[in-house]
Amino acid sequence: MNSLEERTQVYRIPIRPQYKRRKRPKKNNNFPKFILLIGIICAALFYFFNYQAETDFTAEKKSKTLNPIDLNFNFSPRRQNILLMGVDVATNSENPFKGNRSDTMLLISIAPYGKNINVISIPRDSKVYIAGKNKADKINHAFAFGGAKLAVRTVEETFGVKINNYLAISNEGVIKMIDTLGGLPIYIEKNMKYDDYSANLHINLKQGEHILTGRQTEGYLRFRHDSFGDIGRIRRQQWFFNALLERLKDPTVIVKIPELLKIIPEYIQTDLSAYDLAKYAGIAKNVDTSTIQIATIPGSPSTKGVISYWIIDPIRTQDLINKMVYRNKADVDYKDLNVGILYAASKEETASTLKQELEAKGIVNIKMQPTNSVSKDYIAVHNPDLAGEIINELKKTIPEIKDQHTIYDPIGINRTGKDFTIVISDL
Numbered sequence: 001m002n003s004l005e006e007r008t009q010v011y012r013i014p015i016r017p018q019y020k021r022r023k024r025p026k027k028n029n030n031f032p033k034f035i036l037l038i039g040i041i042c043a044a045l046f047y048f049f050n051y052q053a054e055t056d057f058t059a060e061k062k063s064k065t066l067n068p069i070d071l072n073f074n075f076s077p078r079r080q081n082i083l084l085m086g087v088d089v090a091t092n093s094e095n096p097f098k099g100n101r102s103d104t105m106l107l108i109s110i111a112p113y114g115k116n117i118n119v120i121s122i123p124r125d126s127k128v129y130i131a132g133k134n135k136a137d138k139i140n141h142a143f144a145f146g147g148a149k150l151a152v153r154t155v156e157e158t159f160g161v162k163i164n165n166y167l168a169i170s171n172e173g174v175i176k177m178i179d180t181l182g183g184l185p186i187y188i189e190k191n192m193k194y195d196d197y198s199a200n201l202h203i204n205l206k207q208g209e210h211i212l213t214g215r216q217t218e219g220y221l222r223f224r225h226d227s228f229g230d231i232g233r234i235r236r237q238q239w240f241f242n243a244l245l246e247r248l249k250d251p252t253v254i255v256k257i258p259e260l261l262k263i264i265p266e267y268i269q270t271d272l273s274a275y276d277l278a279k280y281a282g283i284a285k286n287v288d289t290s291t292i293q294i295a296t297i298p299g300s301p302s303t304k305g306v307i308s309y310w311i312i313d314p315i316r317t318q319d320l321i322n323k324m325v326y327r328n329k330a331d332v333d334y335k336d337l338n339v340g341i342l343y344a345a346s347k348e349e350t351a352s353t354l355k356q357e358l359e360a361k362g363i364v365n366i367k368m369q370p371t372n373s374v375s376k377d378y379i380a381v382h383n384p385d386l387a388g389e390i391i392n393e394l395k396k397t398i399p400e401i402k403d404q405h406t407i408y409d410p411i412g413i414n415r416t417g418k419d420f421t422i423v424i425s426d427l
Contacts, residue, residue, distance in 0.1 A: 081161055081325065082108040083152055085143060085168040086221075096170035097269045102143035102151055103171070103222070104237060107161065109325045116388070118324040119241070121234045121296045127309035128158045138309065143168070148269060159317070161325055165272050173267025174221070175214030180260045181253050183211040186243040187427060189375035192223045207375075235413070238294050239376060242405055290395065293381075293388050295324055295408030319385070320408065329387045332419075334362035337386075340416025344426035345370045350400060351424055357398045369416045374425045380409040383419040391420070400424075 086104030087096050105122040124140035131142070131153035142154040152163045178184050192205040203219035205212075212220060221240055224233035247253055298316035302309035322328040339358060343351035348370065355366050379391060379401060388406065395402045401422060415421055 077112050079112055079325070080110040080164050082110070083148075083155055083163045083166045084108060085148065085151060085166065086174070087143065087168050087170045088140075096172065096267070097147060097168060099144055100170075101140040102168065103140065105139065105151070105155070107155065107159075107163075107325075109161075111327060117292050118388075119238075119292065119294045120320070120324050121237065121294070122155070123234060123297060123299070123310040125301075125308055125310040126158075126297060126299070126312055127302065128154065128312070130154050131157050148271075159321060161321065165270070165276065167268065167270040167272060169269075170267045171218050171222075173263075175218050176263050176267065177260060178212065178214035178217045180256055180263055181247060182256065183213055184217050184240075184243055184247055185209070185211050186217075186220070186239065187375060188220070189239075190226070192219070192225075194219075194223060194225050234296050235407075238405075238407060241294070290403050290405055291388075291392050293324065293406045293408060295320055323385075323388075324408070329389070332386055332390060334390075335364055337363050337390075337420075338365040338367075338418035339363055340367045340369065340418075340421040341424065342369050342371055342374060342414055342416045342421055343424040344374060345372065346426045347424045354398065354400045354422065354424070357400065358394075361394065361397070365417075367416055371414075374414060374423050375427065376423065377404050377425050377427070378423050379404050379406045379420060380414060380423065381406060381420040382409055382415055382417070386419050 084104070084106040085102035087100050088103035101124070103124060105124060107120040107122060109118045109120070111117070122139060124138065126139040127136055128139045129135070130137050130139075130145060131150060133145075139151075139154060139158070142151040148166045148168050152166050155161065156163055187209050188205050188207050191207050192203050194201070194203040196202075201219065201222065203223050205216060205220060205223075210216075217240070221237055222233065223236070226232050297310075297312055298320060299310050299312040302311050341351050341354060351368060355368060358366055381388075381391065391406050395404070404422070409415070414423055
C-alpha cells in the first residue's frame with residue numbers, strides 16, 4: 001500500500017447485506033482446485049447414476065461398496081451458491097490445504113430447483129480486505145491465512161453473497177484427474193512458453209488441437225504471460241471448463257469414473273457430503289451445458305505500486321452479482337439490441353447467414369467485423385442488463401449459434417457489439 005489514493009481502491013463494502021451464517025453441525029467427513037465443480041458434478045452424475053458409494057469419503061478409507069440406485073432428488077427451492085477453489089501447492093506440498101493460496105476462485109450459483117447454473121470467476125489478485133483483518137490484500141491469500149472457511153467468509157463479506165458450500169482441489173489433483181481420464185482434447189489458441197524453476201512449472205504448448213496430459217493441462221491453466229495476464233488465464237480456465245464437460249460425455253471416459261472417484265479424495269477438501277454430491281449429480285443430467293453462463297468480476301489491473309492487484313469495479317460488479325446470482329431481469333426489446341459478429345475471414349458466408357437470421361428476429365443494429373485473432377466459437381455478453389433468456393431464445397431458433405457457450409464479458413475482450421458479440425472462428 002503506497003498512498004492514500006491506492007488505499008481507497010480497495011473493494012470492501014458488500015454489494016448485498018451480509019447473511020448471518022448458520023452454524024452447521026461439525027461433520028466427520030473430510031472428502032478432501034477442482035477448477036470447476038461442474039466437472040465433479042458430471043463425474044458424480046455418470047457414476048452415482050448407476051452406483052452409490054457407501055463410504056464416509058475420508059482420505060483414509062478408500063474401500064467402497066457399490067449398490068445400484070436411482071437418482072431422483074428434488075433440488076432445493078432456494079438458491080445455492082458454491083465456492084470452488086483451486087489450491088496452488090507451493091508452500092506446503094504435504095498438506096495442500098494448509099498455508100497455500102487459492103490460485104482459482106469460482107462462485108457457482110444454482111437457481112432454485114436447479115433451473116440454471118451461472119459461474120463467476122473471481123480474479124485471484126482482487127484487492128479486498130480479508131475477513132477479520134484491516135489491511136488490504138489479495139483475495140487468494142485468504143485461503144493461505146485461514147483455509148477454506150476464511151476464504152468463504154472473505155467472499156461473503158466482499159460480495160454480500162451467502163456461500164452454502166465450498167470445494168477445494170490441489171493442482172496435483174487436477175493433474176491426476178486428467179491423466180485418469182486419458183487426457184484432455186482442447187484447442188491451444190497460441191504458443192505458450194514459460195519456465196519457473198523455483199515452482200517446478202514448465203510450460204511449452206504449441207498452437208493447435210492437442211490432447212493434453214495432466215501436467216500439460218496444469219500449464220495451460222496457469223499460463224498468464226501474455227498481454228491479458230491473469231484475465232487471459234481466467235478465460236483459459238473457462239475453455240477448460242467447456243472441454244472437460246465434453247470429455248466427460250465420451251463413453252470411453254465414463255467407464256473410468258469409478259477409478260477417478262478413488263483418486264480424488266486425497267486431493268479434495270469440501271463440506272459437501274456424499275448425498276450432496278449425488279443431489280447435484282441429479283440435476284446435472286438435465287442441464288444443457290450451452291446455457292451455463294460464465295462471467296468474470298469486472299475491474300482493471302492496478303497501475304500504482306509494485307504489487308499487482310485487480311481493482312474491482314463496484315458498480316459493474318453490483319450489476320453482475322444482481323444478474324448472475326439474484327437473476328435480476330431487465331426488459332430489452334430485440335430492436336434495441338446492438339450486436340456484433342466477429343468472424344474469421346474464411347467464415348464470411350456463415351457470418352452473413354447469421355446476420356440475416358438476427359435481422360429476421362428484429363435485430364437491426366448489427367456490426368460485422370472480420371478478424372484473424374479468434375480461435376473459439378462463443379457469445380460474449382457485454383451488457384449486464386441483458387437477460388440470459390434472450391440469448392438462450394436466440395440459440396433455440398438460430399442453428400449457427402445453438403451450441404455456442406455464453407460468457408459474460410463486461411471487460412470487453414473481442415468486443416464488437418455494445419450488448420453482445422457472437423464470435424465465429426475458422427475451426
